[in-house]
Structures are given as structure tokens and as C-alpha cells.
Amino acid sequence: MTKLAIITGAAGGIGQALLAEFAETGHRLVAVDLPGSGVAEILAPYGAEHLSYELDLGDEAQIAAFWSWFDAQNAPVDVLVNNAALGPSMAPTLETPLSDFRRTFQVNIYGPFAMAREAAKRMQPGGVIVNTASQAGVLGNPRRNAYAASKAALISMTKSLAAEWASKGIRVNAVAPGYIRTPMVAELERSGKADLALVRQRIPLGRIGRPDEIASVLAWLASPQARYVTGSVVAVDGGWQAFNQPGHAHPPVDGAPPAELARPAAREGARVVLITGSGRGIGAATARRFAKAGDSLILVDREGAEVLAAELGPQHLGLNLDLTEDAAVERLFAGIAARFGRVDVMVNNAAVADQFKPAFEQSGEDLARTLEVNVTAAFHCARESLRLMPAGGGVIVNIGSINSFLPFAPRHAYGASKAAIDVMTRCLAAELGPEGRRVVTVAPGYMRTPATADLEAQGRIDIKAIRRRIPMGDMGRPEDIADAVWFAASEKASYFSGAILYVDGGWTSFGNAGVASGDDSDPQDFSL
Structure with a gap:
């Protein structure tokens, strides 16, 4: 209709x-x-x-x-x-x-x-x-x-x-x-x-x-x-x-x-897209979205990236590696340079949750684990991607979180890491704009991902309470983030840089006392 x-x-x-x-x-x-x-x-x-x-x-x-x-x-x-x-x-x-x-x-x-x-x-x-x-x-x-x-x-x-x-x-x-x-x-x-x-x-x-x-x-x-x-x-x-x-x-x-x-002529041919944390959840959904558009992918994760790349087709590369190992990241980009010659889009999605410990029980080691994966590795991949981006172009999309806008206790390390990502996006955008490069943050709310399911199974989050806190009454899907990332990296978003796109079902817009939505026994789907 x-x-x-x-x-x-x-x-x-x-x-x-x-x-x-x-x-x-x-x-x-x-x-x-x-x-x-x-x-x-x-x-x-x-x-x-x-x-x-x-x-x-x-x-x-x-x-x-x-x-x-x-x-x-x-x-x-x-x-x-x-x-x-x-x-x-x-x-x-x-x-x-x-x-x-x-x-x-x-x-x-x-x-x-x-x-x-x-x-x-x-x-x-x-x-x-x-x-x-x-x-x-x-x-x-x-x-x-x-x-x-x-x-x-x-x-x-x-x-x-x-x-x-x-x-x-x-x-x-x-x-x-x-x-x-x-x-x-x-x-x-x-x-x-x-x-x-x-x-x-x-x-x-x-x-x-x-x-x-x-x-x-x-x-x-x-x-x-x-x-x-x-x-x-x-x-x-x-x-x-x-x-x-x-x-x-x-x-x-x-x-x-x-x-x-005037709008520049549309780009022709496949882009080379690097996606970290792409073995499952949001990263895997994002990989499928870019593959659907005909782009060539480099998928990286601790596990699952090689399997997904093989499933998507021989033009894609999947590598299982730890992004906190600096030498492994350097080898990764040397391999990208040899096989693809460039990176057009970099999606920094890899992240880990923190330990949910009260502050009195958290150590510097607890903080370092989360910040190393979520921030330092993201910076490392962004820096190395820039070396391979064509002159006058290229896009970096960093995956942030509602947790930086409204920090959750006791998730001190995770919230700090995502706040760092938000401001790093702005710093990079301000620096790289004159080179014709864009950097943006896509900030998910609660999504139905394997990581969220793991937290629920461990008793660390209350899914029913979370649904009641979301104005739309339910968690999002990994595909919702994938669509947002794909749009943010597209030519349609050519003046969008240094800013945040929240994809959270209204979470960051709700400031009332009480619940944002009614009974969650039958979550509604308004994706008409």
C-alpha cells in the first residue's frame, strides 16, 4: 500500500x-x-x-x-x-x-x-x-x-x-x-x-x-x-x-x-568494509547488511568470524584473533593491505561487558580489561584503517551505547569505555573532516543479542524490568543496529559526522519516574 x-x-x-x-x-x-x-x-x-x-x-x-x-x-x-x-x-x-x-x-x-x-x-x-x-x-x-x-x-x-x-x-x-x-x-x-x-x-x-x-x-x-x-x-x-x-x-x-x-556522482563498485566483533550478534548482523549491498568484508572476532565469512562468500575474509594483542592487529592490517589494498569503511563493534562488581570490589585490572578491548583496540583499528583509506574519503563507525549517556551502576568500566568512544568519535571527526573523512557513533540500547542472553542467564540483568523501562516496550534486534550502521556509512549520510545516532527504542528520551511502557507479557512489534 x-x-x-x-x-x-x-x-x-x-x-x-x-x-x-x-x-x-x-x-x-x-x-x-x-x-x-x-x-x-x-x-x-x-x-x-x-x-x-x-x-x-x-x-x-x-x-x-x-x-x-x-x-x-x-x-x-x-x-x-x-x-x-x-x-x-x-x-x-x-x-x-x-x-x-x-x-x-x-x-x-x-x-x-x-x-x-x-x-x-x-x-x-x-x-x-x-x-x-x-x-x-x-x-x-x-x-x-x-x-x-x-x-x-x-x-x-x-x-x-x-x-x-x-x-x-x-x-x-x-x-x-x-x-x-x-x-x-x-x-x-x-x-x-x-x-x-x-x-x-x-x-x-x-x-x-x-x-x-x-x-x-x-x-x-x-x-x-x-x-x-x-x-x-x-x-x-x-x-x-x-x-x-x-x-x-x-x-x-x-x-x-x-x-x-550539487550531490557528487554516486560511487560505483564494492566498498572494502572492516567489521570487528563480527562473529555474532550486532557484528554478524552488520556483516550481513553490508554483504547484501555487495561490499567486500573483512570480519574479525575472537571466534565465529571465519565461519561467517565463509558462509557469506569467497570474496570475504574472516579472521579469529584477539584485538588486544597489538602484534596481531598489525599483522591483520598488513594482510588487508596485501589482499584488498584499502579500507573504505571501518566499523568498531568489538566490546566486552564489565564484571558488574560494586566499586569497592573493582580493581584497576577489572577496568583495564574492559577499556583495553572497548577503547584502546578501537583506537588501534581506527588508526590503522586510516592508513589504508583512500585520499578524500572513508568512514569510521564506532558502536557506542546508551550506557554512556545514562551510566548504570555498578557498570563503571563499561560506561566509562562507551563515554570514551563517544568523545573519541568527536575528536576524530574534528581532525579528519578536512581530509573528507567522516566519523560517527551509533549507540544501541538493549538488543536481543547472545551477549544480552548471557547476562540474563547469569542473573546480571532483569529483562522484564528492562522492557518496562523502554518506551517501545521491547528490546531491539541486531538488525536494527545493522541498518543504522549501514545508513551512517552510506553516501546518504554524507553530512553526518562527529555525532551520535541513538537506536534505543526511546530509552534516552524517557525521564519520568516509574515505567516507560506497560505490561511486558506480550511485547508489541510496531515494525509495520
């Missing part, structure tokens, strides 16, 4: 890219924008089956009229993209009228809330709402009080709605773009409120993003491949938030780089 996507702000830069992205995936479109925006003419080339509607999201009466009109179409609503926004005025605080401040909130938060509320009333399980937030809602900016505060409000609302509606099978996520080449940014440059040459020097990737680079992430979050992602706010900013030192993140750029103006 054809799915329907409502897209607000459809006549703008990101909005038009969203129309193209959702049309490409076979959605029926309802394009919404201001009166006089020309949204009907913009939508016309996509065909008569698509619909347009003009309204001002700052007017609740117009929003009510839209939904009355929509109901008359006898159409389902599967996806809502809250993309419309009133841009920053850049006025000094003392020169900002309260009427302007209120108008920004009316369009940027009240309007999206009303649209989400009405869409959710009409959605079946499997429905998705995605919001276009902003890095301005995460980082402070002078003279952007109303805009930045409204986007921070939208980010918070994304999480609270995700936690509330997870039991209904409705997912809610957001993307926080950095500087994107849109009419809004062009107007800031024209009016002298933004120096784009200086902006490019502040971005590790050295360029402003394209609208399609935001649309592709929003569309992925709305897709079945993101079925366990809810309450996530994904920073898509070229590494802006990962850079934290005086000076410039990128050397001066002469004009707009080609990749800022």
Missing part, C-alpha cells in the same frame, strides 16, 4: 529536497507551505496524485481547517515531516519586540505541536513524525533568542512525544541541521548577517551542507529501517558540534566547494 507523507515548509530548500526524497521512495505527497509560496507549482511535476495546501502554521484556525480538508480526502497519514519554521531575526535582545518573539514560537513550536497532535490521532501503528530542529537549539548563538529557544523546545518536545506515543506504535524523531545552503541562509548572507566563508572554516568538512543531505536523514528516520529509533535527535552539521578549540576547523576555502552545490 502506498504511504502518504505530509511535508510542511515544502516550498523551501530542505522542503523541496524532502519532496524529491519521499517521492523517490514511492510516497504520496501532501505539500504544505505559506499562501503565495508557490507550493502547488513546485509539487506539480510529481503528478496529479499528490496534493498541496497553503496555510500559515502560526494560525491555529488555519491548522484546524487543514485537517478538516485532509479528512475529506479519505487518505491515511503515515508520515508527518514538521519542516516549516520562521528563521532567526538576528536582532539584539533590546531591539526584539515581544510580538516577534511570540510569533517565532507560534510558528516553530505551537504549529508543529498542533500538526503532530492531529497527525497522531489519525495514524496507525507504524506512523512516524520527524521534526526539523537546528544546531541553534543545542548551542548558544548571540541574537537568536527566539529562534534558538524555539528549536530547543522542539527538540525537547520530540523526546517527550516519542516517550508518550511509543506505546501507540508512533515514532517521533528530529534532525538538527547545521548551516545548510537554503534560501534562509542565503538571506542571512545577503543581509550581512552571516559570513559563509568564515562559516566554512568553522566546519570540519569545510563546506555548508546541501538540502538533500538533511532530507535523506529525515527520510531514513521515517523509514522501516529506523523502526527502533524514536526520541533521537540527529545532528547533521558536517562536524560543527565536534570541534571545540580556538581557531579554524578547516583551512580557508575559495568559494563554494562543488560538493556544497
